Amino acid sequence: MNLAFKPAGAALALAAALAVAVPAAGIAQEKMVGGAAMLPSKNIVENAVNSKDHTTLVAAVKAAGLVDTLSGKGPFTVFAPTNAAFAKLPAGTVDTLLKPENKAQLTKVLTCHVVAADAMAAVIGKMIKDEGGMHKVKTVGGCMLTAKMSGDKLQLVDEKGQTATVTIADVKQSNGVIHVIDTVVLPAG
Template identity: 50%
Template sequence: MKYLTQPLTILLVLFANLIFAQENSRELQRMNPKESIATNTANSQNHTTLLAVIEAAELEEILNEEGPFTVFAPSDIAFEKLTSGKIDELLLPQNKKNLKTLITYHIVAGNFSASKILKEMCRGAGRASFTTVQGDELIATMSGIDIVLTDSNGNTARITTADSEQSNGVIHEIDSVFLPAKL
């Protein structure tokens, strides 16, 4: 019996992760590819904090019309990992510049699907570098079957749901928020 406990526990954890990943995938699949990044973020149930940050930074117009952009979009769960009060502090009107820095730290100019990221990694011997519109680099590598992004401060985030096509780019949901050193 004790030999069955560990495999059973592993199976239960994998099943729970599969259900969670499917729910996240369904949320991004519900996004309308004919709508913009800003519009779809506004309609998403998993990105209410991201929407609040985009609006407070006054970036919704840019993310509505221009592009293409690749957005590595932290989910609400990712924002919950931040220290208590960090987002509330950043959402204060006097911190609009910091919010713009935070959001642009998650955006790359161009439309980079997961397959394009993987192709770049193949060309780069397992690593690909992308410059955010804020000016810092994100390095993409693989960990098992996951694409992992690492910022210039050594912080990492996994792409949990990839390739939500938008009219002006693509969204990849990530499991952590990158905080620039300046914040």
Template identity: 50%
Template sequence: MKFTSFAIPAALCVLGTAAFAQDAAEEMPATVADIVMESEDHTTLETAVVEAEMGEALMGEGPFTVFAPTDAAFEALPDGALEEALMPENRDRLVQILGCHVVETRALAADVVQMIEDDGGSHPVTTMGNCELNLTLDGDMVKINDTVTVTTADLEAGNGVVHVIDGVLLPAM
């Protein structure tokens, strides 16, 4: 009798803990790669990530901050530039271009604004693609290299954050 009175509550505790762990796993935020791949406005970026074989890396532990250009941003590139970058023989260049959009830290918009203000109005950032970005404020909008604007900020993921941008960041030639 003593064993039964102990075994039933113990079993219920184990089952309850297992159910809680399963619920927590189901609520885990998406990765930065998942955010991009689930977005209707980032199909070109998704294609580029797949072609560059970077999806697995962006599903990794991170943390990452991804500046995600929209399909419209890619459409604004010069004629043929995107098609050329997506060619298999240009994979290294594509990886570098995509790397210009990823920083190995988690930086929410408030953090970025604070860094810009702390640095006197301009904050330099080096990306995974070894691109040098210059972050500034134009009113309440974050600008990158004076030409690209963060249009939607703080799409949070379990391994970082995505900021939607209206231009494609290219490495220096």
């Protein structure tokens, strides 16, 4: 099963599978990201703006005009690169992407980090196992990522062949989940 736009039946199956990942009391646990508590009652944008490790991502989301989208109902799974992940890009790349004339390219890069599903790490891990060690993930931006495991760490390989590792998994949001990653994933072109 690809993590992508799914019909209602698949969404219900995914929701049922995710129910096992929720604590017994049925209350999502908050996690700390970038020195701030990520509250499950807040949406992706409301939480991300409080993380000191995601200021570049927040600036990029604003520049791309994606605030309303990522504040919407969802569900979304966001693989959220840290400031350090953006710093790994060649010098000047972030500044160039943030220019208004590059909004389309920035939007493409950012939407390659978003999946239209609420996928917790255990669910993705099961898909990887069920598919023999790799699972294709189609993003909202049309990118095809390959999810795999390295020991107990979830990793994503982008269309350029570079690998991002999930450093903080399962940060539950009111409209989905964030998985913090250490590398910006990029489209092929």
